[in-house]
Amino acid sequence: MATNERAADPSPTILEVKNLKKYFPIHGGILRRTIGMVRAVDGVSFSLRQGETLSLVGESGCGKTTTARCVLRAIDPTSGEILFHRKDGQVTDLARLSQSDIRPLRRDIQLVFQDPFGSLNPRMTIFEIVSEPLYVNGVRNHKQRRERVAELLRQVGMRPEYMSRYPHAFSGGQRQRIGIARALALNPRLVVADEPVSGLDVSVKAQVLNLMMDLQDKLGLTYLFVSHDLSVVNQISDRVVVMYVGRVVEVGTPRELFRTPKHPYTAALLSAIPKPDPSQRGDRIVLTGEVASPANPPSGCHFHPRCPFAIDRCRTEAPPMEEMGPGRFASCHRARELSLVGAGQARL
Numbered sequence: 001m002a003t004n005e006r007a008a009d010p011s012p013t014i015l016e017v018k019n020l021k022k023y024f025p026i027h028g029g030i031l032r033r034t035i036g037m038v039r040a041v042d043g044v045s046f047s048l049r050q051g052e053t054l055s056l057v058g059e060s061g062c063g064k065t066t067t068a069r070c071v072l073r074a075i076d077p078t079s080g081e082i083l084f085h086r087k088d089g090q091v092t093d094l095a096r097l098s099q100s101d102i103r104p105l106r107r108d109i110q111l112v113f114q115d116p117f118g119s120l121n122p123r124m125t126i127f128e129i130v131s132e133p134l135y136v137n138g139v140r141n142h143k144q145r146r147e148r149v150a151e152l153l154r155q156v157g158m159r160p161e162y163m164s165r166y167p168h169a170f171s172g173g174q175r176q177r178i179g180i181a182r183a184l185a186l187n188p189r190l191v192v193a194d195e196p197v198s199g200l201d202v203s204v205k206a207q208v209l210n211l212m213m214d215l216q217d218k219l220g221l222t223y224l225f226v227s228h229d230l231s232v233v234n235q236i237s238d239r240v241v242v243m244y245v246g247r248v249v250e251v252g253t254p255r256e257l258f259r260t261p262k263h264p265y266t267a268a269l270l271s272a273i274p275k276p277d278p279s280q281r282g283d284r285i286v287l288t289g290e291v292a293s294p295a296n297p298p299s300g301c302h303f304h305p306r307c308p309f310a311i312d313r314c315r316t317e318a319p320p321m322e323e324m325g326p327g328r329f330a331s332c333h334r335a336r337e338l339s340l341v342g343a344g345q346a347r348l
Contacts, residue, residue: 013085014190014222015048015071020080020095022066026295038295040066041077042246045321050189053216053223055233057269058243059291067243068192068226070095072111073102084109087189107137110188114195116175120167126153126178127163133185152181155218156211173204177211184215192224197232209236230273230343234258239327242266245292245302248321251329259342262330264307270343301333309334 021043026036041063048054056064070077073094082094084105094102110133113119120129130152131145139145150160156177167175176196183191193212197205213236215221227233233240234254242250242263250263261267271285287306292298298305304314313333321331332338 011049011051013047014050015085015224016081016083017047017067017071018045018081018083020044020067020070020082021078022063022070022075023078036295039246039297040294041070042294042297044080044243044246044248046241046248046251048190048222048224050222051216051220052238053225053236055225055227055237055240056243057227057230057233057240059269060228061245061291061294062243063246063294064226064228064243065194068194068224071224072109072192073097073099074111084190107133107186108189110183110186110191112176112179112183112191112193112196114198116172116179116199117167119179120175122167125164125166129167129178130163130182130185133182137186148185149181152184153178155184155215156181171204172200173208176200176208180208180212180215184219184221187219188221190222190224192226194226195228196225198227198229205232212236230258230269242269245297246294247302247331248329249303249331251321252324252327256325256328257342261340261342262324262328262335262338263303263332264309264338264340265303267340267342271341273343301331309338 020041022041024038024040025034026038027033028035044063044067046054056067058064066075069075071082071094077095080095084092084094086092086108092105094105127146127149130149134145134148149163153160153162158174158177167178170178197208200208209232212223216223225233225236237254239251239253240257241248242257242265244265250257250261250266257266258270261270268285268287289306292302292305300316301307301310301314301319304310307314311333317333319331319333321329322335324330324335
């Protein structure tokens with residue numbers, strides 16, 4: 001099972017994202033000229049070590065899924081570097097590769113989709129779905145593919161004889177297990193999981209999370225995990241990157257973020273986590289105003305219109321990312337002086 005202590009291990013780096021930007025043009029007028037830009041990702045940087053789970057969290061529209069799609073090269077970044085460390089020691093900038101050049105690397109970077117119902121082709125059997133990556137990558141022997149699919153289904157807790165059935169015969173949790181099996185078909189080094197449990201019931205969600213952590217330990221997987229659910233992030237993550245309107249505002253382990261948040265936005269997110277024990281329920285931090293538009297973000301700190309601790313400097317000067325401790329970063333002018341309340345439920 002994943003543990004926070006692993007984040008301190010000197011494991012080799014597998015992915016480095018440096019000053020990543022993704023802008024979408026806004027077209028208007030009869031001639032459809034570009035009249036503005038949506039800054040969906042605006043200077044995001046982080047690194048990911050082998051065998052680690054790094055989570056990107058934030059409200060809807062913060063840029064976390066767009067960041068993950070840029071890493072996958074499902075969309076082309078506007079600028080920045082996406083440095084992938086290959087098995088042979090070479091470092092490749094995925095951001096600069098063409099689609100044909102990146103194809104050989106796709107077997108090392110796979111995706112688990114958010115929607116277990118929409119991500120599986122209803123006209124294909126489970127064997128065809130899970131074996132398709134094998135076929136595309138040159139495994140044409142039918143017997144070899146069946147043996148590999150049977151092995152993958154066992155790994156995700158499903159019976160091999162299910163491979164002749166169609167997706168409609170399975171529940172949401174089972175379909176997500178099938179999606180995980182498909183992602184593991186080529187023995188990837190990095191798995192990008194985009195909200196993989198958001199559409200599942202609570203009990204099924206826990207089962208899938210436990211499965212992902214068990215597979216990580218057995219196969220040495222590295223996860224880039226995208227989620228808006230901080231309770232899920234607390235369970236599975238080694239480190240957490242908190243994003244707001246396309247920018248990183250805080251980085252740390254779940255223990256650090258949940259106990260002593262350094263950014264007011266992180267504290268507000270933590271206060272919204274439901275607490276089953278009434279005696280532990282604190283005051284909810286209700287943010288005023290609307291989430292800033294990435295098409296027209298405010299000057300200075302993007303969060304200052306909603307921040308209860310904002311000062312004049314916040315309105316005019318963008319805060320730099322400061323190191324608050326080993327592996328602990330925050331982008332807030334007042335990070336060192338504020339004493340913010342955490343969630344009080346960090347994983348030990």
